Amino acid sequence: MTQRIGILGGTFDPVHNGHLAIARAALDQGKLDRVLFVVAARPPHKQDADMAAAEDRYRMVELAVADEPRMLPSRVEMAREGLSYTSETLEALQTEYPGAEFFLVFGLDTLVDVPSWHRAEFVLANAHILTIPRPGDYKLDPVLDGHYTMLTFEPMAVSSTRVRETARRKEPLNGMVPDAVASHIHEQGIYGDH
Numbered sequence: 385m386t387q388r389i390g391i392l393g394g395t396f397d398p399v400h401n402g403h404l405a406i407a408r409a410a411l412d413q414g415k416l417d418r419v420l421f422v423v424a425a426r427p428p429h430k431q432d433a434d435m436a437a438a439e440d441r442y443r444m445v446e447l448a449v450a451d452e453p454r455m456l457p458s459r460v461e462m463a464r465e466g467l468s469y470t471s472e473t474l475e476a477l478q479t480e481y482p483g484a485e486f487f488l489v490f491g492l493d494t495l496v497d498v499p500s501w502h503r504a505e506f507v508l509a510n511a512h513i514l515t516i517p518r519p520g521d522y523k524l525d526p527v528l529d530g531h532y533t534m535l536t537f538e539p540m541a542v543s544s545t546r547v548r549e550t551a552r553r554k555e556p557l558n559g560m561v562p563d564a565v566a567s568h569i570h571e572q573g574i575y576g577d578h
């Protein structure tokens with residue numbers, strides 16, 4: 385049987401319950417076998433910026449999905465320095481998972497940009513898109529017709545930005561991130577404790 389693999393890309397700085405809910409919606413509604421959390425590398429020019437190191441972000445994803453057998457962290461973009469094109473990520477994953485069928489998971493706000501992506505044609509020919517609805521009016525290029533499916537998803541107010549702000553205030557992160565991630569952030573002082 386062909387493996388159906390979802391790709392959820394992000395900086396995951398840090399991973400939060402919204403990401404897990406998106407992955408769950410994609411797995412269930414897209415009938416996927418697994419979802420890869422593809423952790424973005426830190427762009428070289430952001431080396432001193434206020435962004436957790438890729439290894440820390442990866443570790444938090446590992447902790448977040450430890451009890452979720454269908455969710456897996458992926459280093460495919462970390463192996464390359466800087467920003468990765470989605471087409472390159474897809475090519476690398478096609479090599480890693482020969483014969484698999486790929487599904488990109490992202491919001492409607494990102495879907496509108498896809499036609500202008502580097503090698504958009506390759507991306508659309510090699511992956512189907514599972515789209516998370518977003519409030520607002522979006523005009524979709526007809527080139528996208530047949531290449532995406534809109535998921536049902538209840539909006540969640542959580543974002544990585546909010547988690548970082550809460551951690552900096554040393555307030556509890558329960559309910560925003562899995563408990564193991566909350567403990568790790570506090571123990572390691574990942575956001576603002578040093």
Ligand code: ATP
Nearest residue numbers: 393394395396397402490491540541542543544545
């Ligand atoms: P930040 O607050 O730092 O911008 P983020 O919470 O959006 O981060 P990312 O790692 O940038 O997290 O997101 C990865 C993917 O998850 C993106 O496609 C983003 O749109 C989506 N996403 C994150 N939070 C939500 C949410 N609450 N509802 C729907 N989609 C979300």
